[in-house]
């Protein structure tokens with residue numbers, strides 16, 4: 307068992323990257339120390355702290371300044387419990403004092419267009435992508451702000467498991483779709499495992515043009531890292547109707563490949579996997 311003092315809390319240290327002192331500022335320190343935390347103390351956040359977080363979220367860049375997103379701040383215990391139920395029963399959602407929900411929002415754009423006396427014609431697939439990106443960027447800003455204030459958090463994609471029930475719970479008008487949640491709060495003791503290793507830089511960062519050079523070598527390197535960290539112990543995904551293969555390392559590659567053969571292990575809700583287009587259309591996003 308790894309003790310709290312053994313864990314590595316910063317990616318630069320984990321990867322042996324030495325930055326000159328002037329580059330290792332507070333922002334870089336916070337960003338490279340990110341770890342999703344899933345256990346919180348029952349301690350409310352001061353209002354001003356929450357305002358600092360939502361103001362940071364609202365400061366994210368936004369496509370064409372359309373600001374096609376909204377943030378719902380949920381503190382009510384019973385509402386958090388109901389949202390947790392709708393989001394795969396993840397207990398940390400109930401524990402965290404605040405659950406923020408980041409929505410793609412074209413309701414306001416439709417409203418403004420109509421109020422100005424015009425017909426809204428921007429209900430396109432691109433508009434949904436744009437609104438989902440605006441929501442995602444504001445989520446990330448909120449998370450970084452929270453972490454910079456000594457709080458911890460975890461994004462919650464499973465808020466999309468049951469979009470209709472979530473929309474009812476939050477009274478979302480047509481044109482507003484909950485893209486992801488974010489639980490934030492003061493972390494409980496001993497819930498960290500250390501920053502999670504990422505794929506080697508050579509795999510995800512490309513110089514000038516996309517390259518797959520030495521991809522197998524780097525993927526194997528990452529597999530060995532994740533295996534030595536026992537990341538997938540007790541979390542193996544069974545193969546869809548196929549017998550287990552002998553002698554295959556169960557690392558990131560095998561885990562990820564198995565998940566990609568069984569999309570229900572990525573998006574649990576069938577309505578989301580198979581019917582997202584229809585659901586989005588019902589929620590006021592036409593994807594022409």
Ligand SMILES: Cc1cc2nc3c(=O)[nH]c(=O)nc-3n(C[C@H](O)[C@H](O)[C@H](O)COP(=O)(O)O)c2cc1C
Nearest residue numbers: 340341342344396460461462463464465486501502
């Ligand atoms: C859009 C998004 C949705 C996520 N949804 C969940 C979730 O529903 N439950 C959960 O426990 N973690 C969730 N996560 C956290 C990821 O599992 C986590 O970021 C990833 O494993 C990497 O670990 P790290 O954040 O500790 O570096 C989500 C992350 C993102 C970016």
